[in-house]
Amino acid sequence: MxxxxxxxxxxxxxxxxxxxxxxxxxxxxxxxxxxxxxxxxxxxxxxxxxxxxxxxxxxxxxxxxxxxxxxxxxxxxxxxxxxxxxxxxxxxxxxxxxxxxxxxxxxxxxxxxxxxxxxxxxxxxxxxxxxxxxxxxxxxxxxxxxxxxxxxxxxxxxxxxxxxxxxxxxxxxxxxxxxxxxxxxxxxxxxxxxxxxxxxxxxxxxxxxxLRHSLNMLDLAGSFVRQYIGADTPFLAVHIRPMPDPCVELWRQPQEELSEREMEDTCRTDFMLDRFVPNVRALQAAFNLSRVFVMTHPTIRPRVFRMLRAAGIQPIYMDMKHLATRESPPAGGGGPATAGGGEPAPAGSDNGGGPAPLARSAPSFSLLAMVEEAVAAAATVFLGTAESSMTGMVVQ
Structure with a gap:
């Protein structure tokens, strides 16, 4: 300072x-x-x-x-x-x-x-x-x-x-x-x-x-890391953001196969669909990381998570409920929970969570993204989307 x-x-x-x-x-x-x-x-x-x-x-x-x-x-x-x-x-x-x-x-x-x-x-x-x-x-x-x-x-x-x-x-x-x-x-x-x-x-x-995160923002992020990833546990953070916004709409479509022509015409990141899972696996192997924290637009989580799980990768992710209260680590220790499957108790429900640290900011996907960035900044390795300002915030 x-x-x-x-x-x-x-x-x-x-x-x-x-x-x-x-x-x-x-x-x-x-x-x-x-x-x-x-x-x-x-x-x-x-x-x-x-x-x-x-x-x-x-x-x-x-x-x-x-x-x-x-x-x-x-x-x-x-x-x-x-x-x-x-x-x-x-x-x-x-x-x-x-x-x-x-x-x-x-x-x-x-x-x-x-x-x-x-x-x-x-x-x-x-x-x-x-x-x-x-x-x-x-x-x-x-x-x-x-x-x-x-x-x-x-x-x-x-x-x-x-x-x-x-x-x-x-x-x-x-x-x-x-x-x-x-x-x-x-x-x-x-x-x-x-x-x-x-x-x-x-x-x-x-x-x-x-211009840096407040202590309360860092507290929310640190609490999530301790509870869902594990204190002092090395992890990989990943940000998947198809660009521009209309490309996100394509990824939202329910069918498994997306049109190559539409992807080429709409997306500046059409390569991402085929590359992101192999890149995650390669980084896991290179750095010996089993925990993977994933940030992506909420509307395309179903596709992104299906693709990761098909490759044997269980995504850890943050949800709106994690903005509700400051979480306390589970009593008696134990392994970290995974928010992407086998859900732990919601934040602050029965695990001694404290009062909401952001009293005046409305819970929103915008706020969620900012706390996710603070989580990702604590990762051992970060895989981002170069064009995205969200990735830029994590790197900076």
């Missing part, structure tokens, strides 16, 4: 000189939420990184939006300060507050002063995005194109130009997803990159790591 704070402090001081101090008024970068929760988390990380780059504050949303494709219906509440340990942001020197705090303390009416967009293409459905966050758009003359982006580069001269552009504004909406620097949502993002002169790459590399 001391190392992280020291590195970030040095980074901020260096870029403070580079950006000539953005403004005499306090400026807030407001990350605008795109797509599902993992993509939204990437957006938050990019917002934190931009705020560090410009030596300004980041204004975090009080809640994330649930994933329409997974959860459907109205947005389900995912409370930001329940999901993440905001104390780590503070310790790392990230100046931040929440939208509700700005509203209450400063009388902000939730109207942005400017929009900053990182793509060359037309602006997206801004009004709809802002409505979902309870925000209002500025006049269109304050819809700005960022001089820094993946395509335009991110040198210190670019940063100074952006600093001058944002100087008149207090609340700046950041319209960015995977545009701040290269492939922030995939695999390790820039964490293993040699960034060279790319200051945005370096900012993400050093700043994004300050």
């Amino acid at each position: 001391i190392w992280l704070a020291t590195v970030l402090a040095a980074f901020v001081l260096a870029n403070f000189a580079a950006s000539d101090s953005i403004s005499s008024i306090e400026t807030f970068i407001v990350p605008l939420l795109w797509h599902g929760p993992n993509n939204q988390i990437t957006t938050l990380k990019e917002g934190i990184s931009l705020a560090l780059l410009l030596n300004v504050s980041v204004l975090l949303p009080d809640t994330l939006l649930s994933h329409k494709f997974s959860d459907g219906g109205p947005d389900l509440q995912l409370v930001t300060n329940e999901l993440f340990d905001v104390r780590l942001l503070r310790a790392a020197g990230v100046a931040h507050s929440f939208i509700s705090g700005a509203e209450q303390a400063g009388g902000w009416n939730r109207t942005l002063d400017a929009l900053l967009y990182f793509r060359d293409e037309p602006f997206p459905a801004v009004t709809r995005m802002l409505d979902a966050m309870g925000l209002k758009a500025p006049p269109m003359e304050h819809w700005l194109r960022s001089p820094i982006s993946v395509t335009r580069g991110c040198s210190h001269s670019h940063i100074r130009k952006l600093g001058r552009m944002l100087r008149p504004y207090r609340y700046v909406g950041m319209l960015c997803y995977d545009d701040f620097t290269l492939q922030t949502h995939k695999l390790a993002g820039t964490l293993l990159s040699d960034c060279g002169a790319d200051a945005c790459c370096q900012a993400y590399k050093e700043g994004s790591v300050a």
Whole structure:
């Protein structure tokens, strides 16, 4: 923690000189939420990184939006300060507050002063995005194109130009997803990159790591590992995610054989259907792992689990009931249970489970996925889907 704070402090001081101090008024970068929760988390990380780059504050949303494709219906509440340990942001020197705090303390009416967009293409459905966050758009003359982006580069001269552009504004909406620097949502993002002169790459590399799971999220994940996998038991974690969303719909079909033509036309990961089981078996053999924790979209679990079981692999998986309470290990020890078959007692039913650690976040598939990621991050070996932001969260 001391190392992280020291590195970030040095980074901020260096870029403070580079950006000539953005403004005499306090400026807030407001990350605008795109797509599902993992993509939204990437957006938050990019917002934190931009705020560090410009030596300004980041204004975090009080809640994330649930994933329409997974959860459907109205947005389900995912409370930001329940999901993440905001104390780590503070310790790392990230100046931040929440939208509700700005509203209450400063009388902000939730109207942005400017929009900053990182793509060359037309602006997206801004009004709809802002409505979902309870925000209002500025006049269109304050819809700005960022001089820094993946395509335009991110040198210190670019940063100074952006600093001058944002100087008149207090609340700046950041319209960015995977545009701040290269492939922030995939695999390790820039964490293993040699960034060279790319200051945005370096900012993400050093700043994004300050946004981490809360202790309660880690508690849920650790409890599941102890009860269903076994404390200190090596295991393989697997994330199977056909891409894009219409490919998931194909995998949902009840027939065993799927059309090769449809798979080729619809899926960018058509190879996955034939490869994932042999890859799981190969990793089990290479690392001598008998326990396999599986993450996949709930609607395609039947197909994925049938294929694994046909190969003699018993999947361990997390379900909605495991979000209900904090579980205690079974009295007297004993072997770990398997959630994929021979179900143990539901979480907290008769095994001494404690109170729900996420009191304000609604149980949802979106929340389940985030806790699954914390479980997978504890694995001995991880087999992921390179295109998926969920895999990216685990790796990062």
